[in-house]
Amino acid sequence: MTILIRNLQRIALAMGASAALLAPLAVQAQSGEQFVALPSYRVGPYGANGQSFYGGFVDYLNYVNLKDGGVNGVKLSWEECETEYNNAKGVECYERLKGKSPMSKGTAYHTMSTGISYALVDKTAGDKVPLVMMGYGRTDAVDGSVFPYAFPLVTTYQMQVSAIVKFLAGKNGGSLAGKKIVYLYHDSAYGKEPIVALEAEAKLGKFNLVEIPVAHPGNEQGAQWLKIRQENPDYVIFWGWGVMNQTALKAAQKVGFARDKMIGSWWAGSEEDTVPAGDAAKGYMSATWNVAGRGVSLIADIDKVVYGAGKGNMQDRNKVGSVLYNRGVSAAVVTVEAIRVAQARYGKGKVMSGEDMRWAFENLNVNNARLQQLGATGLLPEIKTSCDNHEGSGKVKIQQWDGTKWVVVSDWIEGNKNLIHPLFKASAAQFAKEKGISPACMKS
Structure with a gap:
């Protein structure tokens, strides 16, 4: 009897392992939804940071679905894959997630890791899906003529x-x-x-x-x-x-x-x-590049709408409004705005492809008027992109810890663009030479 039980246990374990391997293939985004891939990390030495950032990101996607019914009727769906801030696992997650929706291929990838971003620059370009590096990543990707699918948005290191x-x-x-x-x-x-x-x-x-x-x-x-x-x-x-x-x-x-x-x-x-x-x-x-606190009306409304519906992603609701939570919201805001821009050009109420999204990220104009409409005034700076400038802002504020909270002690400050942007251009030109790329702005 003992041998029989052990054999049954082995069979059950084997079946469980097989099911685990097959499960990723079975989970597909619905054809009418805009699927957003999230190669995230919530464990490991940087897990606490990832929990807040991706918690804010997911809460905003949920907010758009609950508040607006999606983007022009297109619901947002998403799936996370744990990278542990590890480059190899980041690549594995990308390969797993991009097939979840053959149309969107994941919409836009936010790895929150410079190392993983470097590992994915060529892959995302080959698969024609945007790699969005908000405040991190390969900074010479500011030059869209060399890196058409990579976007170091808001500002760079x-x-x-x-x-x-x-x-x-x-x-x-x-x-x-x-x-x-x-x-x-x-x-x-x-x-x-x-x-x-x-x-x-x-x-x-x-x-x-x-x-x-x-x-x-x-x-x-x-x-x-x-x-x-x-x-x-x-x-x-x-x-x-x-x-x-x-x-x-x-x-x-x-x-x-x-x-x-x-x-x-x-x-x-x-x-x-x-x-x-x-x-x-x-x-x-x-x-x-983003402020903290619930004083921003969008953050307060997310707390009311999402957490009020019992659908909040943060286990600790007190972290809603923290620096990294608000940064995750900011990243999601820019992603959803890109979906809107893409739909305005390629068809409202339709699921956008990676190529559609590339054009949108290169033609963003999230100005103060739009930020006000979103309830995000002051949350992040204005962003206006082009082929020559995938950064779109280049501005930061300085904040200081008073012992209990962060206090902003400066206005928006722009780095020395005349000094820094030529460095981007030189690095991008070297990359293009090594890869045999002829720099050119992509047409829509």
């Missing part, structure tokens, strides 16, 4: 670091000449991406730059902060992610480096970073 330099210069009478700045960064594609721009800014602004990498995931920084104490810089520009951020704030406090002399990237400026750091975070600043 280079323009962000340039805006940070401009902000710091403004605090020093307009010049950083003779100052010393440490660049403390996540030793990955994400952390390395802005270095070329920061070095150009240092040369132009005549300040001393010291670059210090931190190995993934960043929970060991003793040697780095010992070096920072020895260097005694005027400022630390900080490019962290996940557990690395709270670790850095605590380490800065330990060595006596003032947090109001430390300014992070937008991926090092969320409640997930500051709350766990406690008193060590007070005074710390970061860049951001």
Whole structure:
């Protein structure tokens, strides 16, 4: 009897495994729905960040369905695939999700990972579906004549670091000449991406730059902060992610480096970073391309409509309105607006293809009037794209942690476009040469 039971258990396990393998093939988006692929991450060292971002993204898609019945009658559907912020798993998720809807091929891919984005640039172009990198990713994709299907929207790492330099210069009478700045960064594609721009800014602004990498995931920084104490810089520009951020704030406090002399990237400026750091975070600043809080009417309405219907995606409703939640909403807003733009050109009430969406992302004009209509005034900057400019904005605000919440301490700041955009062009031209691409703007 025992042998029989064991055999039955083995059979059941085998059948379960087979079912698990077959399940992805069986889940297909309905033909009349706009299927949105979400290669997300909610576990691992960066899982808390992904939970808030993708929670906001999904809540907005649900909001559009509940509030408006979809986009011109086309309901939105979606499916997540866990990448764990791992490049190989990110590629696996992309390959799995793109076949869910032969028409949309996933509509637009938001990986929230520079490494995964690099791994998908060629694949998404070959499959003719947009890769949207809002505030991350391959920044030379600003040049649409070389990267027609890649969109580093809102602003890029280079323009962000340039805006940070401009902000710091403004605090020093307009010049950083003779100052010393440490660049403390996540030793990955994400952390390395802005270095070329920061070095150009240092040369132009005549300040001393010291670059210090931190190995993934960043929970060991003793040697780095010992070096920072020895260097005694005027400022630390900080490019962290996940557990690395709270670790850095605590380490800065330990060595006596003032947090109001430390300014992070937008991926090092969320409640997930500051709350766990406690008193060590007070005074710390970061860049951001979206504001926090429920003061934005769209965020308040999502809370009312989606969570009021019991369909909220966040387990912790208190995180609605947090920096990363609102950033996820912003990313979804831009995606849905692109669907509207595509429908206006290719047919209202129809499911849009990846090619339709490419045109839409290249012809966005989300101006302040439209943001006001959406209830998103101030949530994110205006975005106007073209073949020459897949970024569309290049602006950030600076926020500061007061011990309990983020407080915006600047207006929108645009980086030095005349300095930075030629760097994009040069990098894109080199990529085109290596790949044998003849740069040209795609026609609709």
